[in-house]
Amino acid sequence: MKKLSFLSALCGAAMGFGAVASANAATTLEAVKAKGFVQCGVSQGLPGFSNADDSGKWTGLDVDLCRAVAAAVFGDAEKVKYSPLSAKQRFTALSSGEIDILSRNTTWTMTRDTQLGLNFAGVNYYDGQGMMVPIALGVKSATELDGANICTNTGTTTELNITDYFRTNGMSFNLVAFEKADEVVAAYDAGRCDVYTTDRSGLAAQRGKLTQPDSHVVLPEIISKEPLGPVVRQGDDQWFNIVRWSLNAMINAEELGISSSNVNMKKFQSKLAPSVARLIGKEGKFGEELGLSNDWAYNIIMQVGNYAESYEKHVGLNTPLKLARGVNSLWSNGGILYAAPIR
Amino acid sequence: MTRKVIKAAPKKTTMKKAIPSDIDTQAGYVRIEDAPLLPPPPSEVGVTGWLYKNIFASMSDFGSVSATLKSVFVAASTLFILYFLITQISGLLDFAIFSAVWSDPEGLKRQACWTVEQGGALPNGWHAACWPFIEAKAKFIFYGAYPSDDLWRVNLTYALGGFMLAWVMIERLPYRKIVGILLLTVYPVMATVLLTGGAFSISTGTIGGATILGLALITIGRLGKAGYVSGAFGDLALVAGVCGWLVILFAAVLAVFAIDFDLEAIDTRDWGGLLITLVVAITGIVASLPLGILLALGRRSEMPVARFLCTVFIEFWRGVPLITVLFMASVMLPLFMPEGVNFDMLLRALIGVTLFSAAYMAEVVRGGLQAIDKGQYEGADAVGLSYWQSMRLIILPQALTHVIPGIVNTFIGLFKDTALVSIVGIFDLLGAAQSTLADAAWSTPVQGLTGYLVVAVIFFVFCFGMSRYSMFMERKLNRSHKS
Numbered sequence: 020m021k022k023l024s025f026l027s028a029l030c031g032a033a034m035g036f037g038a039v040a041s042a043n044a045a046t047t048l049e050a051v052k053a054k055g056f057v058q059c060g061v062s063q064g065l066p067g068f069s070n071a072d073d074s075g076k077w078t079g080l081d082v083d084l085c086r087a088v089a090a091a092v093f094g095d096a097e098k099v100k101y102s103p104l105s106a107k108q109r110f111t112a113l114s115s116g117e118i119d120i121l122s123r124n125t126t127w128t129m130t131r132d133t134q135l136g137l138n139f140a141g142v143n144y145y146d147g148q149g150m151m152v153p154i155a156l157g158v159k160s161a162t163e164l165d166g167a168n169i170c171t172n173t174g175t176t177t178e179l180n181i182t183d184y185f186r187t188n189g190m191s192f193n194l195v196a197f198e199k200a201d202e203v204v205a206a207y208d209a210g211r212c213d214v215y216t217t218d219r220s221g222l223a224a225q226r227g228k229l230t231q232p233d234s235h236v237v238l239p240e241i242i243s244k245e246p247l248g249p250v251v252r253q254g255d256d257q258w259f260n261i262v263r264w265s266l267n268a269m270i271n272a273e274e275l276g277i278s279s280s281n282v283n284m285k286k287f288q289s290k291l292a293p294s295v296a297r298l299i300g301k302e303g304k305f306g307e308e309l310g311l312s313n314d315w316a317y318n319i320i321m322q323v324g325n326y327a328e329s330y331e332k333h334v335g336l337n338t339p340l341k342l343a344r345g346v347n348s349l350w351s352n353g354g355i356l357y358a359a360p361i362r
Numbered sequence: 363m364t365r366k367v368i369k370a371a372p373k374k375t376t377m378k379k380a381i382p383s384d385i386d387t388q389a390g391y392v393r394i395e396d397a398p399l400l401p402p403p404p405s406e407v408g409v410t411g412w413l414y415k416n417i418f419a420s421m422s423d424f425g426s427v428s429a430t431l432k433s434v435f436v437a438a439s440t441l442f443i444l445y446f447l448i449t450q451i452s453g454l455l456d457f458a459i460f461s462a463v464w465s466d467p468e469g470l471k472r473q474a475c476w477t478v479e480q481g482g483a484l485p486n487g488w489h490a491a492c493w494p495f496i497e498a499k500a501k502f503i504f505y506g507a508y509p510s511d512d513l514w515r516v517n518l519t520y521a522l523g524g525f526m527l528a529w530v531m532i533e534r535l536p537y538r539k540i541v542g543i544l545l546l547t548v549y550p551v552m553a554t555v556l557l558t559g560g561a562f563s564i565s566t567g568t569i570g571g572a573t574i575l576g577l578a579l580i581t582i583g584r585l586g587k588a589g590y591v592s593g594a595f596g597d598l599a600l601v602a603g604v605c606g607w608l609v610i611l612f613a614a615v616l617a618v619f620a621i622d623f624d625l626e627a628i629d630t631r632d633w634g635g636l637l638i639t640l641v642v643a644i645t646g647i648v649a650s651l652p653l654g655i656l657l658a659l660g661r662r663s664e665m666p667v668a669r670f671l672c673t674v675f676i677e678f679w680r681g682v683p684l685i686t687v688l689f690m691a692s693v694m695l696p697l698f699m700p701e702g703v704n705f706d707m708l709l710r711a712l713i714g715v716t717l718f719s720a721a722y723m724a725e726v727v728r729g730g731l732q733a734i735d736k737g738q739y740e741g742a743d744a745v746g747l748s749y750w751q752s753m754r755l756i757i758l759p760q761a762l763t764h765v766i767p768g769i770v771n772t773f774i775g776l777f778k779d780t781a782l783v784s785i786v787g788i789f790d791l792l793g794a795a796q797s798t799l800a801d802a803a804w805s806t807p808v809q810g811l812t813g814y815l816v817v818a819v820i821f822f823v824f825c826f827g828m829s830r831y832s833m834f835m836e837r838k839l840n841r842s843h844k845s
Contacts, residue, residue, distance in 0.1 A: 063787065064797030066805075071797060073498045075507035075634070101507075102631055102707075103797070104787045108693055112787075115696030201799070201810050208807065227472055227805030231479045339472065339802035 047251075047258035048092070048310050051119055056098045059085035060118035063103045066224045067334035067342070068124045068144070068247075077101045081122040083329040084143055084249050086322070087265040088120060091306075091315040096322035110135050113252060120262055121250040124220075126176075131250075140262040142248040143326075144334075145346045145355060147241035148180050149219035151226075154234050156213055161240040165190040168212035170203050172196065180243040181216050204228045218245055223340040261309050268316040270358035271298055272325035274349055279324040282317060297361050305361055316361070326356070457490045458815065466494035475806040491812045492804075499798040503816065506634015506789050512626060515556045516637055523549060523644075531831070546648065551615055557641075559627035564620040572613035579606030630708035634789035636820065638708070642715055642780040642790065643824075647773050649716045654723025655762075659753065661724065662731055672724070679721035684782055687714040692786035711783045719776045726768035730761030763839045770832035774825045792817055 051057055061069035061081060069079040086096040102118050113121045114136055124146075125131070127139040150169075152158050161184070171177050173196040185192045195212045197203045204225045207215040215222070219237065226232045249266065251259050272278070275295050277285060285291060286299055296302035299317040306313035323329060334342045348354025405414045421436040423429040463484070466474040475492035476482025496503070505516055526545040530538055554560070583603015585591055591599040633641070660672030679687075691710040699705065734757055742752030762769070784793025795813045798804070 063784075063789075063793070064800035066800055066802035070801055071502055071507055072801075073502065074510055075502045075505070075632075077507070100629055100631060102787065103789065105785055107689075108787055111693045111696060115699070117696055224800070224802045224805070227480075227802055228807055228809065229480075230477070230807050233481065234479075339805065 047119055047255045048261065051092060051258075055093075056100050057085055057089045057092065057120065058102060058118045059088075059099050060102050060104045060109055060112050060121040060123055061085075062123045063105060065124055067220065067338060067340045069101075069122070078333065080144060080329055080333045081124060081247075081249075083269075083323050083333070084122045084262075084266060085120055087269055087319045088262055090318040090322045091261060091265045091268075091309075091311055094312065094314070094318045096318075110137060110250075113137060113250060116252075119251070119258070124247045125250055127246045127248050136253045137250050138253050138259055140249045140251055140259055141266045142246040143266055144220070144247045146218045146220050146245035146247055147346075148177055148216060148243040148245065149222050149241055150238045151207075151215045151222050151235050152213060152238060154236050158213075158238070161238045161242070162188060162190075164192070164214060166192065167214050168193045168195055169214045169216055170195045170197070170207045170212040171216050172200060172203055173198055176243070177217050184242040200225060201228070216242075220334065220340065220342060223334075223342050227339060257310055261311065264309060264361075265315075265319060267358040268298065268319050268361070269323070269326040269329065270349070270356055271361055272316070272320045273327040274351065274358070277320055277325060278328055279321055282320045286317065294360065294362070303362075457811070461488065461490035463490070463492050463494060466497075471498070472802075472804045472806050472809075475804075475808060480806075489808060491815065492806055492808050493812070495798075495804045495806075495809060495812055496816055498804070499795075499801075499813075502635060502798055503791065503794050504636045506637060506794055507632040508634065508637065509626070509628060509632065512628060515625065515628075519553045519556045520640075523553065547611075550648075551618055555618065555621075555623060556625070557628070557633070557637075558630065559623075559625040560619055561622040561625070561627065562619045564616050566620075569613050569616050569620065572609055572616060576606045576609035576613055579603065579609060582606070630706055633708065635794040636791050638783065638788055638794075639777075639780045639791040641708070642712060642783060643777040645712050646715045646719050646776045646780070650719040650723045650772075650776070651769070653716070653720035655727050655758065657720060657724035658727035658731060661728055676721045676724050679718050680725070684715070684718050684779055685785065687718055688782060688786045690714075707786070708788060711786065711788055715776065715780070715783070719772060719779075722772050722775075723769065726765050726772055727761065729768060730763075730765035731757065733764050734761050760841075763836075763841070766832055766836050766839070770828055774828055777825055777828070778821065791820060 059082070061077060061079075064070050065079070065081075067079055069077060069081040072078050082099075082101070085099045085101075089098045090096040092098075102112060104112050104118075104121075104123060109121055109123055109125065110131075112118050121137075122143075124144070125139075126146075127142060131137065132139055150161055150164075152164075158164060164185075169181055169192050171181060171194065178194065178196060181192070181194070193212075195206060197206060200217070200221070203215065203217070205228075206212060208229050215225075217225070219241065222237055226235065229235060249262050251262050271294075272282075275292070275298060277295060277298065282299060285295060286301070291301065293302060297305060299320070300306055300313035300315065304313055306315040309315065324332070330344065330347065331337065334340045336343060344352070344354060346354050347356060350357040402411075404410050417440065421433040421440065423433050463475050468474070470482075471494075473482045474494055475484070477484045477486050477488050479486050501510065501513075505513060508516060523545075526541055526549060529535055529541045530545060535541075579602045582591070582599050583601075583606055586596050586599025586603065589596075657672045657676055660668045661676060663669050663672070688711060691714045692707060695705065695710060738756055738760065739752070742756040747755065780790050781792040783790050784796070789797060795817045799810050799813050
């Protein structure tokens with residue numbers, strides 16, 4: 020029995036060894052500052068949003084948000100560590116404190132916002148479910164799809180959305196569902212169905228896997244709302260504010276025409292529009308209010324860039340995804356990106 | 363056959379004397395020399411012989427209706443299998459080698475593997491491997507997000523491990539036992555420090571405490587040996603002595619972990635690919651065998667408490683799927699812990715996988731123990747061996763030899779099960795490869811096939827290697843009490 024208790028002692032010691040010493044900090048900001056990096060929950064690989072590049076470095080629109088928060092907190096966008104999470108794990112990882120921000124193409128829904136003890140700090144990409152059809156089908160609108168065979172993934176909201184849409188429009192359809200995205204694309208490519216439906220960003224990402232990518236077209240209809248945004252734990256308003264305003268700073272920077280290439284110049288200009296001066300910390304104490312330094316937004320713009328830069332770099336027309344800004348344009352350009360002003 | 367009889371005959375002394383007189387008197391002709399050796403019939407040797415014996419013999423019997431039917435059936439299925447193999451293998455070779463795109467000198471990425479229809483240069487209908495994709499992703503598939511500047515640490519770990527393992531496996535080399543012990547004790551510590559960077563924040567108090575505890579236990583052991591501890595506590599004191607040494611060893615390991623070797627700390631979250639697969643599989647394999655043996659012995663023990671505990675343990679872990687264990691470890695465990703305390707994800711998976719495979723291993727070993735004749739146990743008792751001595755010297759060597767196929771089966775199963783850790787967000791070989799498949803910069807219709815082909819080949823190489831080595835061990839340890 021001595022041996023047993025020894026074994027259990029060993030186990031205990033091993034557990035103690037594995038545990039990162041808890042800083043026991045009162046706020047997330049203090050804890051993050053104490054450990055020296057932001058722990059960011061990302062996807063296991065979604066092109067354009069969070070994806071490891073050839074060297075294993077994480078890049079993407081969602082990743083940039085975490086880098087922005089790190090730039091705001093530490094003045095160094097590289098002080099981020101990433102936890103690739105599966106869809107099932109993501110919320111537990113956040114509520115258990117394993118990660119500080121969940122930036123993993125997570126759709127903001129009421130259930131998630133109210134029942135999980137989490138808060139959505141904003142929206143960094145407005146996605147929506149779309150449909151792709153072969154040009155040869157000659158269909159111009161989703162309303163002409165009566166009786167179509169539709170390929171999609173099993174057990175996701177896409178399946179439910181498409182059912183809703185066809186019911187609403189009084190059309191009949193035949194659902195061909197697969198477990199994996201690769202199988203769906205292969206089936207669609209082989210002509211087993213007339214329509215391939217998933218989030219529009221997903222359609223763009225999968226297009227390259229088709230044998231004739233240019234002979235398919237994405238229909239104009241968007242049949243569901245998928246606002247994707249960063250999530251934080253409920254009950255820590257300071258951290259919530261930091262994440263929300265890091266995102267707002269990027270959007271505001273685009274609106275004010277400040278980018279990583281001209282922010283340095285602006286910093287040394289004596290005459291600045293007041294809104295720009297407030298953004299880059301030459302006027303007011305907005306950073307201090309957040310518990311950060313006043314050049315927090317300057318660091319974000321300098322190291323990560325404004326929203327447009329981040330968008331064009333990861334999902335824009337010059338990337339394999341080739342996603343036009345569309346609804347993700349600034350409100351002043353006909354989109355719905357509208358960040359509260361910094362003042 | 364006849365020659366054998368003639369050769370054997372002289373051994374029998376009575377006959378030896380009888381034969382010459384018979385020859386002299388009765389026989390008209392006696393062959394004194396061996397008949398000249400004729401060349402063997404062509405159906406027995408050479409290529410034709412081999413072909414006949416192995417292929418055509420089974421399909422050339424047309425003596426009766428049933429034999430004819432059988433021959434035709436065998437011939438037809440042989441042809442079918444041959445056709446199947448040729449088309450499949452040539453298809454595979456064509457996909458992987460002859461038609462494949464090998465280089466992407468202009469850095470076109472996915473365009474290098476696109477057909478004309480897609481906007482590339484390859485002929486329409488082209489369908490073969492896109493190796494530049496693997497070349498670009500090789501670092502991620504093999505090492506995950508491990509920092510490029512520190513890859514030498516992983517390679518050094520591999521090289522050291524491979525070298526020591528080879529040393530232990532090659533029989534002609536000296537000091538194999540010492541190298542083996544180093545491989546099981548020093549090497550894991552070294553590998554941990556090299557891979558993680560070491561310098562864990564372990565307080566000197568912990569190390570000191572463990573050292574003092576160890577020394578105290580050793581002292582108790584010494585006292586027991588010297589006879590100062592009386593009665594039933596005497597045995598306990600001896601056990602305490604052994605535990606003391608283990609505690610000291612543990613303290614030493616902690617002390618090494620606490621040393622700052624000036625290596626950059628690398629979080630296990632950045633590990634990935636083949637590295638994770640090997641770490642999980644090797645840790646699981648090395649830890650589950652001894653644990654499994656202990657559990658098997660415990661389950662057959664005559665001590666009711668130990669037997670009960672071991673049975674419960676084994677049945678529990680065999681009763682839950684590995685996926686559930688991993689999910690519990692990754693999703694539920696963090697909720698039980700106080701906020702802010704986290705427990706390295708990889709370590710959680712390692713413990714889960716080890717305990718899981720230990721339970722299976724225990725049952726395999728128990729099968730071996732049950733196959734040992736009762737006489738062996740009684741014999742061991744009769745020569746006055748203690749329980750542990752009889753197990754170590756008599757029972758286990760036989761039992762384990764019996765169940766080598768089962769043990770290796772469990773190892774191979776474990777190696778392949780490591781792929782399950784990808785569902786809890788750890789990028790093992792399969793997970794890493796799958797995540798590279800999501801990269802739109804490389805997305806082509808053949809991206810998935812190429813990636814999965816590489817993963818399959820790597821898994822096959824390791825599993826087949828283990829399988830061959832186990833067959834070698836079986837032959838080597840064969841005490842020829844079976845055919």
